Amino acid sequence: MSLAKERHIIELIKSGDTTVLSRIYEDHREEFFLWLTKYFNCTSDEAKDVYQNAILVFYENIISGKLNEMTSTVKTYLFAVGKYKMMEHKKQSYKFAGDEKIPNLTKEEASLEELNQKEEDLLMVEKCLHLLGDPCRRILELYYYQRMSMAEITSNLDYKNVDTTKNLKYKCIKRLKKLFEEEMNRK
Amino acid sequence: MQMMIQEKDIDLIEKYLEGDLQGTESEAFHRRVQEDAEFKLILEEMETMVSGIRYTGRKKIRLDLHKLEESLPSLRQERETKVVAMRRFRIWAAAASVLLVAVTAIWLFTGRQLSDDQLFTAYYQPYQNVESPTTRGETNQDVRKNAYMAYDQERFEEAVNLFGSIPAEESQPVDDFYEALSHLSLDQGAEAAALLAEFIDNGGDIMKERASWYLALAHLNQGKIDQCKEVLRIIVEEQTYNHPKASSLLEQLD
DSSP states (O other), X not given: OOOHHHHHHHHHHHTTOOHHHHHHHHHHHXXXXXXXXXXXXXXXXXXXXXXHHHHHHHHHHHHTTSOSSOSSOXXXXXXXXXXXXXXXXXXHHHHHHHOOSOOOHHHHHHHHHHHHHHHHHHHHHHHHHHHXXXXXXXXXXXXXXXXXXXXXXXHHTTOSOHHHHHHHHHHHHHHXXXXXXXXXXXX | OOOOOOHHHHXXXXXXXXXXXXXXXXXXXXXXXXXXXXXXXXXHHHHHHHHHHHHXXXXXXXXXXXXXXXXXXXXXXXXXXXXXXXXXXXXHHHHHHHHHHHHHHHHHHHOXXXXXXXXXXXXXXXXXXXXXXXXXXSSXXXXXXXXXXXXXXXXXXHHHHHHHTSOTTTOOHHHHHHHHHHHHHTTOHHHHHHHHHHHHHHOOSTHHHHHHHHHHHHHHHTTOHHHHHHHHHHHHXXXXXXXXXXXXXXXXXX
């Protein structure tokens, strides 16, 4: 089986091209929805969520370097992830529906509070990234989320040399940290 | 209180977050976290920054996918469009079947030799598009989608132009198959044969069998009877797609 197309897709995604993701989404959408609704007896909204999760997993596994080479087609990969995600989703629904035990409130409350705090922090970073604006926001996203190397970011943003990008990245993360502390203190 | 962070500490924390700290470096790092309260806070804050950047990136992708989903026709609409396209192909198929029966009857009962053109018209019908959703692309850049749309609507000249303009990074081997059939529907057997031969060499799936049948018809369309018969014999021998029709056409050509 020739996987030249898959290799090319991985290269495009790694280079920061997200339009390829839209094309993949559209190419397999109908077949995926039909398959999922038929075999898992789920609603179309559930199928949409699972499909979008599968696409996201595919994307993040590529940018994080977990998926460097495909041994199957993109379609097979998406269907395998989708099946796993759907089973996980169903398992959770059954667990909640059948859980008759009275939960340990103190423990639950403590972990819920922790979770809320974590979520609040993430939302605060999101807000600070927005305040930070470009090019800092873009550099940090390319480096920490898309896991690009300094050389790749330099070429992606048309900077002159890697050292400029590296210095900018240090300044940007320091500015983000400062903004975050200021916003947290303001609360 | 604002804590200053050194660039070397940023590098060190990044290494830790990526799981790249090893041996003594890792031991020293963990010792420092335990002993240096300020460094521990810096680490926690950096973890939050990195998680927050990843969370924002992920949220953006999710939002883009959600917007894309909203912009697409609902699957019910899409299925309806396909049904219309399917009906159109059924009409073509029905017409071709009637012609095929008539031609075979003439050949059987009168023994009259039929021309290559008559045989081609009787046996040829475009293959149903099973490859691409048949909804029009949002922009002119959606060339591939529009090519399949034109093919489905039997606007074959437009389809030929569009298939030829699909950017290399978007094109798939199966596009050659449908481009070939667009040519064949326009009586351009030579162009169709070249594309089908290429597809058979590189396609590598079940569509290859379909391509062989149409390659035989592309040869027939050009009056290349020996080549047509050669492909038909293989189809009959290997009992692949349309082998009963191939057998019947072979008899009429002999």
